[in-house]
Amino acid sequence: MDRTQVVIIGGGATGAGILWDLSLRGIAAVLLEKRDLANGATGRCHGLLHSGARYAVKDAEAARECLRENRILKTIAPHCIHDVGGLFVRYPQDDPAFFTAWDRACADIGLPTAPLSAAEALDLEPNLPSGILGASTCPDAHVDVFQLTLSNLQAAVARGGRFRAYAEVTAIERRGGQVTGVRFRDTLSGDEDSIDCEMVVNAGGGWAQQVAALAGLHVPVRCDKGSLLVLNHNLVTRVVNRCRKPGDADILVPAGPVCILGTSSITVSGPEGLRAETDEIEALLKLGTELVPCMAESRVLRIFSGVRPLYVPQGADKAGGREISRGFALLDHGVEDNLDGFVSIVGGKLTTYRLMAEKTCDLVASRLGVDEPCRTAETPLRPPTPEAVTRKIRHLLPAQAASIVERRLGPAMAQLAERIEADPDMAEILCECEQVTRAEVAMVMAVDAKVPVRTINDVGRRCRLGFGSCQGTFCGYRAMLEGYRQGLWPAEAAAADFKRYLDERWKGQAQIPNGKQLEQLMLSHDLFGPSHHFHSDGEG
Amino acid sequence: MRHTDVTLDNCLKCSDCNAACPVMTAHPRYPGPKHLGPELEKLRREGLPCDSEWLEYCLGCERCDMACPNQVNVAELIARAKAAHKKPLRRRLRDWLLARPGLLGQVISLAPAVANRVLALGVVRRLMSLTAGIAAERSFPAYARVKLAGVHGRSRGAERVVFFQGCSMRYNEQALGRDCIALLAENGIETEMSEAGCCGYPALANGDPAEARRRVRANLELLYQAAENGTPIVTACTSCGQMLKTGFTLLLGDDPELAAKARVVESAVRDLGEFLIERADQGHLSLRFGDCGHLGRLAYHSPCHQATQGLSRPWFHLLRMVPGIEIEDLNAGCCGMAGTFGFKQEKYPVSLSIGQRLFQAIAQAAPRQVVSECPTCRMQITHGSGVPSVHPATLLVMAYEQRKVVDGGGGGARLAS
Amino acid sequence: MGRQTFDLVVVGAGLAGLAATATAVAASGGARVALVHAGLGTFVYGAGGVADLGGVAADHPAVRDFRALVDAAGVPYDGDLGQSQLLPTILGTLLPVNLAPRSLWNGRVRSGTRAAVVGIAGLSAFDADFVAERLNRLACGCCYQARRIELPRQDGLPHSVLELANRFDRDPAFRQTLAEQLRRVAADYDVVLIPAILGQWSDAGQMAELETAVGCPVAEMATLPPSVAGLRLSNRLLAHLRGQGVDIFGGYPVTALEVENARCRGVHVATPGHARHFAASAVILASGPHSANLLPGWSGDQDSRRRPLDHQGRFLADNLYLAGALADPEARHGGNGRAIVGGHGAALAAFEREDDHATH
């Protein structure tokens, strides 16, 4: 029987942030995640590090929170952030009254903006429509959600925190009014296990309601589905927001080599089985084309949906999803439901995950009688990279591969260099879109990795392999073989996982309405079906 | 730069382009068109620092484009990146010179006799190799002083073409120019030798877009009126032809007014072989060829920039109309010269290595002459295989001449019925 | 607009287009045939194995003609249409085929044989241990053992299938080293299986030479793109057709068919400078599954002579024929066989049409 002080349920940004925060305070904790890191809203969100500008008009408090966190994250996790800046663009079809309100609201909360003429804006972003009226800058940025979650986990593990993927909590044990532990099941092997603990934190995001139900409690969460389109290359180099009352498909975020358009907002019954509907996709594309006209001819790589878990206290359940506050709620079930040791953190935004973790851990620490303050706002998630290591990698790899891997690995590039120096073949690029080397894949797959992998998809979440235009058709195969060579899996298990991987990737592309990605998908089907008799759509 | 241009989105990563790329056969480190084109372009647009040293090794042969099943403009993506890339000083100076064949031609043609002798000296060539990075193994074409200008082959009611000479003809191959005039005259067409200078391709290939833009800008003005009037603009050089059909839009397309003019000029341009084969198709080509059996075995090499114009070896078909001609289509890939590429010292070995397949095919065919319409292909062929080479127009004129000899002179052209 | 006239224009250079072109050249005797294509079809994804002919008889003339074509082009096929065999793949599966290029056919499962699966150090895209481990689990009566050879590196770089294939084509010393290395392995086996790297241009003669030097059959397995085996087929077939006098216009897509009064007058091609028009007495469209937009008004059906029909069941043009994946978009399996039969049928139909005309 395993023991710890705190069990955290849910390996999204919030859960990972809590594990890091507790570990920094010296509190022993285990994070259990039913799939892999960032399986929920975290891995399916827009990746916009809000500056607050989007909320300035409607909710000054939320906007201030975002602005503060935006600044903090840029200092503690610069390697997770593409600090590209943002534009709020004024379109002739939008309400000019909102433009003035927006200017005033930003000024009120001290949000730094600068006006641009239409010509200046077009000079910066030539793909904007020529009829725009002008724009303003703001400190929006793109955050790599997988990297952010991973970095929190790695930092936590280095401080003694523990992370277990593919561990679905199936029961929360209680004795009287006190939580005593959890039972969980390995979702790949089916094995059951349990952990004793003093406290349980529910960071289940969209699943928070189901997780609370395991303890027999009700946490009212509304699931608001948002769908996003990933486009094959950077149509814009800054975050482009439409300056109007927040609505559908009014943000385009450059996310590394691709860019992401979103979102929709549709209330759904739960966090599982999400799917973007055809008319939803069409509507997104149509609005996207208003944002950036060349989107009409651009290639959509993938479509995905996530749910925003919106906390709806009794009586506050109003009409549409966007009307409910994006603020978060921290529920101490000891106080609310007479179940000591159980805490739920629900709602919020990715941008405020650290703050949510801070508040949660303040509560947990006080319940455990630990007197350590939160230090996540000042402590960098990752130590700086020694200059010599950077130089070595630049020498070993092509410029673009070096600069990309520098973000992903930082000081761990020392191990990358070691692997390449020991075997220069390891410098070969396996995933061309994201410039992932064999050495990096091998590192990710190493049994002693801080956050180990069990599937090809897990590899992607750690180094972005398979996120580009082939969607894993070619690089997924290469990664499978690399895993085989590294002893991660025997041939049959490797092949079985590769089939699952293809299924999942195919599913993500199946809804794309037309164009090149469908040809790419058909190619993938034909290659592994008729050409190699390996796997066909729908076969197990 | 055209921002709406999204053909890089078309890439399915099939690697057909890599399989077709001649440099990939000859340089183990060359990353290939797929990588240098659509793959890196995404990262370049993201603003990442990208390796650029290999861009210079691209021949611009566009075989990658021709092979791509998804119409990715691979070579153009590479050419644009090349234009943005900075070279070390020594290569910069040399490439500045190579980007301006017209300048070299103008200077040398002031005193060609001296220059030709100087350029032929081994010492001078080694000096050029050391200081200017020009391969010492290469010999320079001879420069001539006279220039072809004005209207030739005037006859009443004749059709007219404007002839774009290109640097090679203008400075080194006036004899070929006269052959082209004769060939056209034989078909009742008068030739106006255009004043237009370098087509701009060498500048583009050497990563000097500013110079290329100056060239096409000047040429646009010189050629526009004729094109507007419906006069065909004909060239006997395949690379000039490729550039004249695409370069105006590529370099001036951002300006709507120039873009409109560019389209007019581009659509008037014809490769001379294309022009003649289409006439043959309509029964308007003179077939008064004499027997050319005396020429012996010939072998034909089609330049890369012929296929890139969407042509299928028109000259080969034209020559096969000549009685007695024995000609084999070598179909052995790129010669490796790629205009000025093969002159560069560091690229010389790659250039020759690419040509191996062609040189072997020539050795096997054992022709008396190799026929090809591209001047630098011919240079490479003779350099690499030792077999003399000739422009097909020259042979066609000989065939007409041959008939006249047989006919005892006289007798104008008779059109095929 | 430039203009040229042909007896037949074939659009598309996949297996269907090539089969159609070859059939037309053979059947017509000196007809002017143009092959217009915008890339090489799906050759780069596979090896050209034929598994299924879409229901036609095993002794179909299309197959006989196709085999004559590949023989003449130096890329002979082996196999028997009546009997399916299994070819090992790089994913450790067995692919049922009836006909395949000889170098692949060599690897077919023959019970009781011992096969060496040969990996090449530094070629990460192929893993011999993985393939052998999986094949042995299939208990097909063969014994597979993974072996490994070293080939000289260029500049110390890892290998790629394309790099190896290009060197195989160009460098006799490389071919010799490869043969020596394989011979050392081959001693204990009935056949050696290697990833497809034996040249983009090599012909049957060179393969035979290699096998003689190795001392046992050498079998290739198609790799993920680029599949060198497929490229070789494409390269050699195109070169062969060019040698037969076919005019090949590559690299630019046909943008429209010119159809007037139920007759196809030719095709438009978006070449640089000015679009070109190829006039033709007959047109075969074999341009792949993504080109239905060239056929406005097409119902998706065709008549017995492979002519596309409109929604009223009338042909769009009396001299316009379909072949390949465009004609059977649903037929994902056995596409190669259908392409060969379809291309052949379309070409015969096209010339039959001309004959009809002449006799009237």
Ligand SMILES: Cc1cc2nc3c(=O)[nH]c(=O)nc-3n(C[C@H](O)[C@H](O)[C@H](O)COP(=O)(O)OP(=O)(O)OC[C@H]3O[C@@H](n4cnc5c(N)ncnc54)[C@H](O)[C@@H]3O)c2cc1C
């Ligand atoms: C479409 C969309 C776009 C968005 N865009 C942005 C944006 O641009 N910027 C921004 O700041 N915010 C954005 N958000 C909001 C943001 O994504 C979420 O607020 C944030 O990611 C929530 O993180 P989390 O860790 O709380 O929840 P999640 O990431 O959902 O994590 C919950 C985890 O719990 C796990 N889990 C559930 N049940 C169990 C169990 N029984 N046992 C073990 N594990 C379990 C799940 O697998 C999941 O991984 C967006 C949301 C959506 C839906």
Ligand code: SF4
């Ligand atoms: S243009 Fe020619 S040399 Fe350049 S990448 Fe393409 S095929 Fe290779």
Ligand code: SF4
């Ligand atoms: S041939 Fe075209 S689609 Fe294929 S890899 Fe090259 S650029 Fe991409």
